Amino acid sequence: MLDLANTASPFEAAVEPDSKVLRWNGDPERLPRRLFGSSRRHAIVLAMRYVIVIVGIAFFLIWDGLYNHGEYLDSTVREMSRIVRYITGAA
Secondary structure, eight states: OOOGGGOSSSEEESSSTTOSOEEEOOOGGGOOSEETTEEHHHHHHHHHHHHHHHHHHHHHHHHHHHHSTTHHHHHHHHHHHHHHHHHHTOO
C-alpha cells in the first residue's frame, strides 16, 4: 500500500508503481497547475464556450417563437427534412 502522507509527489500510482493510472492524494496545498494536460483556466474557458453557445441557441429560439411565431425554426426544420429526404432517396 502507498503511504500518501510521506510522498513528495502530489500524484501516486493507483495500482502499482509502474502503472500509468494516477490518483490525486487530496492535499489542496499541493494542487497541480495542470491536471490531465489542461490547466483549470483553460478548462473553464472551454466550458464557457459551451455555455455561450447553449445560451445563444436558447435566446434565438425564444426570440423566434415570440417575435416571428417560429418562422425561422419552421423553415430550418423543413429544409433539413428536405435535405435528409434528398440524401436518403425517400419520396
